[in-house]
Amino acid sequence: MNVALIIPAFNAASTISRLLHEAGMFFVPDNIVVVDDGSTDGTGGLAESLGVSVLRHPDNRGKGAALKTGFGWALDNGFDGVVTMDADGQHACSDLPALLQAAEEDSAGVVLGSRMSDPGSMPWQRRLSNRLTSSIISLRTGQTVTDSQSGYRYVSADVLRSVSLTSDRFQAESELLIKSALAGVRIRAIPVASIYTGGGSAIRPFLDTWRFVLLVFRSLFWSAGKPADKPV
Numbered sequence: 537m538n539v540a541l542i543i544p545a546f547n548a549a550s551t552i553s554r555l556l557h558e559a560g561m562f563f564v565p566d567n568i569v570v571v572d573d574g575s576t577d578g579t580g581g582l583a584e585s586l587g588v589s590v591l592r593h594p595d596n597r598g599k600g601a602a603l604k605t606g607f608g609w610a611l612d613n614g615f616d617g618v619v620t621m622d623a624d625g626q627h628a629c630s631d632l633p634a635l636l637q638a639a640e641e642d643s644a645g646v647v648l649g650s651r652m653s654d655p656g657s658m659p660w661q662r663r664l665s666n667r668l669t670s671s672i673i674s675l676r677t678g679q680t681v682t683d684s685q686s687g688y689r690y691v692s693a694d695v696l697r698s699v700s701l702t703s704d705r706f707q708a709e710s711e712l713l714i715k716s717a718l719a720g721v722r723i724r725a726i727p728v729a730s731i732y733t734g735g736g737s738a739i740r741p742f743l744d745t746w747r748f749v750l751l752v753f754r755s756l757f758w759s760a761g762k763p764a765d766k767p768v
Contacts, residue, residue, distance in 0.1 A: 537640050539690070540615040541568045544602030545623035549577040556586045558629035559621070562636070565589075569609050570623070571602040579623070599687075600701065600708025607696050617692040627688045631728040639690040644724035646695060646716050648681070649688030651730035658730050665745075672752060673710055677717035682725050684710055695721055706744050707751045714751075718760045 541563045545552060552570065559568060568588040572580035574596035583590045591605050603620060610618045617639060621627045631649060638647045651658065652666065666685045673684040687709060699715040701708050713723060 537616045537636075538614070539563075539567065539636060539639070540606075540610040540613070540618045542603065542606035542610065542618050542620045543568070543570045543583075543623050544573055544599050544606065544620070544687075545570050545575060545579050545583070546573045546596055546599075546602075547575045547577045548579045548623035549575070549582055551625040552579050552582050552623055553586065555621070555623060555625055555629070556583060556588060559632070560586075562629065562632045567615070569606055571606045573597055573599070573602040598704040598708075599706050600711075601704040603708055604701055604704075607691075607701075611693060611696055615693060617690055618696070619690050620687055622687045626731045628729040628731060631688070631726075634726055635688070635690055635728070638724060638726050639692070642724055643722060645692045645721035646713065646723045647690040648683055648686050648723065648725040649728035650683035650686060650725040651728055652683045653727045669710065669748060673713055676714050676752060676755060677723065679717055679723050680725075681713060681723060684713060686728075688728055691716075695719070703747075703751065705747055707747045710748060711751055711755075714755045715758065718755075718758055720760075 541559055543555070556568065565587040570580065570583040570588055570590050572590055572592045574593050580590045580592055591609060593601065607618065619632065619635060635647060635649055666683060670681050670684040673681045695716055698719050699712060701711055703711045717723060
């Protein structure tokens with residue numbers, strides 16, 4: 537199975553080199569792409585110096601936009617699926633073999649790396665919001681989703697071709713889950729490490745919560761098999 541690693545990154549110069557070194561134990565450079573989403577700290581240059589592909593947004597457009605750029609690159613280059621990781625060092629590369637094994641052995645089109653079986657040092661506010669949004673996504677998808685906010689996930693190329701994402705911000709990850717389920721895709725989860733280094737989150741609680749609420753509301757009007765939406 538030929539899988540690409542997609543890393544959306546915004547001002548991640550302090551963590552990107554270490555992440556790429558560790559990810560290089562599991563992916564060859566030709567299978568790794570960093571989507572530099574308007575960074576101003578040299579993130580893209582550091583990634584390029586390590587031999588991976590870098591796609592650049594001139595301005596910061598949001599995580600969802602960066603993911604869509606990476607997904608397009610993976611489909612254009614004929615990959616069977618993608619793994620997505622955040623650039624902030626809060627995903628353990630040591631979990632990659634288990635994620636890839638689950639993707640290869642299981643029929644699930646989406647495999648989530650779930651941190652919620654052992655959330656460790658995850659701030660209580662994040663635990664609460666994650667459990668709430670995961671419960672809502674579970675109800676909306678009709679499947680058990682334990683960590684809807686996890687950016688550590690595998691998505692098959694078939695899912696990427698059948699699901700059209702419109703969101704440009706963090707809610708794109710929830711949009712992917714809902715539209716995948718509506719298209720008949722099974723969502724699976726495996727436990728992964730929960731790593732928190734004390735750095736600030738890019739999530740804006742009020743605005744991103746409102747965007748999530750809007751997304752869920754609009755999803756009530758999507759049709760099974762042919763999900764569609766206007767940008768959120």
